[in-house]
Amino acid sequence: MATIRDVAQLSGVSVSTVSRVLNKSGYVNQETEHKVNLAIQTLQYEPSAVARGLASKRSRTIALILSNMMNPFFPELARAVEEVARTFGYTVFFGSSDDQADKEQAYIEIFRQRYVDGIIFSSHTLGMEEALRLNSSHIPYIVLDRAPSDEVCSVVRSNNRAGARLAVQHLLDRGCSKIAHIYGPQGIRTAQERLRGYEDIVKHLPWYSPSLLIPGNFLLDGGITAAEQMMERHPDVDGVFVGNDLMAVGVLKSLLRMGIQVPEQVAICGFDGIQLTEATEPEITTVAQPIYELGALATRLLIQKINGEAVANSLHELDVTLIPRASTRKD
Template sequence: MTVTIKDIAKKAGVSYATVSRALNNRPEVNEKTRREIQKLAEEMGYKPNALARGLVTKETKTLGLIIPDITNPFFPEVARGVEEAAAQAGYNVFLCNTNWLAAKEETYLEVLEEKRVDGLILASVAKDCDVVKRVIKRGTPLVLVNRVLKDVDAHYVVIDNNKGSFQVVEHLLGLGHRIIGFIGGLAHVEATRERLQGYRLALASAGIPVDEDLIRLGTFKKESGYENTISLMKDCKKKPTAIFAANDVLALGVIQAVQDCGLQVPEDVAVIGFDDIPFAAYAEVSLTTVAQPKYTMGEMAAKILIEEIKEGPSKEKKHVVLQPKLVIRKSSGKKR
């Protein structure tokens, strides 16, 4: 049976208010009474009601974290950075997974606000930003991670996608490739647009016309990478000698599709991904990819959010753009 403040008050022979003040170390209670009540509460197995305390303090010591894909190792690493930074500051984290569904994201935003979380960290998948705007307008502190939302005035922590993609294509061009395919995720997501933009810019800088037939967009799942690569290899008049996948999970699908077409990676088709999730370094995969500081991304997002919770809304939003690093492994091959 749950022990309440009223139970302690009855046993101690004091008022409910006196027990509440004693347990919260309020100065209105003398030291002797405070110690006696705190000792009695411990003996009775009393545990504070976090919700009730939150109603009084206006702070629940909880944060909401909404990510799109718990199965993609990129996001758990971001979540680990959030959770550990939050724990150090005395906060707990509610983790929600949308599975790339905007409707689930909207639901989670509403649910977390109803649970009175102190702030939100969001890796958004939505096309429509109105829900996020309403959350901010209601005064809930919010930090975007891994994606910037157009026309949304919020803190964010992201990677320089454009630069990372430019490095990928530049590397492939340096190896002698001229027909380079691009396999991307959801068209409306900022990461897809920016990584595609970097791809285009690198080709243009090398004086190579962009062949739109070499570009395929879908989801960020392995199956999409596989299906779009099969399409690319079957339908294109000029077969790509290299493929840039917009994340490492897509790259797995690309590699499988290339092999199912009777070709070898990297001898026939070089493959490069983006994110540098753990499996990329496995000897069986040895995937050349763009490393993101995933843990740091989550850690910084949590620290920015907690600072706003404690200090109040800042006049200028913090916009953190982390730098990518190309990690070269076997999948990109040698100079042709």
């Protein structure tokens, strides 16, 4: 396989001259450029994408840092980012932070060294300090869903609070008279907004109690444990709004284990719209985020930033949709 040194030797010029021709940077006279291009064709030389990235500090790559690949929401999101990036000629590197700040920091440093052109964060652990540091280093980035502040970066997310209100109102409309909420980590704005949406609807109702709020940590096992706690505290609960679909699957599994019929005794509504909710029995009602559109919009905005287009640090909030299924159908 030919190297850049072979091209330089055949064309009778220096390696740096060949590099200038390849990267279209700096002056090279027309005759010399022709010699270099002829040598490239003769040797069938293909420049390394990494080497060209080191020379130009542009690699036609972007990075996507995800929170937890075990949650089907994130692979669905990653598919959208990868497909849209490819249409613009970009390759995507993936990393999963597993909700660990030090792991996220390690990924950021690795991607810097690889000269990625920009980063999309869909993780819990990006803090204000790191966001400001990225701003000062002029690395383009977009935050999907979970930002330290809407003022310091561009944020793409769903309307979580409105979606939670939609879910709880649906349970009331289905005849539920006492509704619990299993929530995600309150250090995450997504989880905070969904809890607030729940309280918007029920806090003034006579049966409401803070003990109806039960943590589930956005995990399947968290949903299983939370359902057990819910029934111990409030055996008369007949509806539950679950802060994400992965926990909702755990809640359903736990209730069925306890011999509690869904939806006849307890109705369940989740949040996210992942395909897994269609694979359960009964299928789970969910508030669906436009997952593909979220990833696609974040990717387009990032590429605009990479290309030097003005993208304001602002919130881009997409609407959600209630998908009623058998887990709330009490007919």
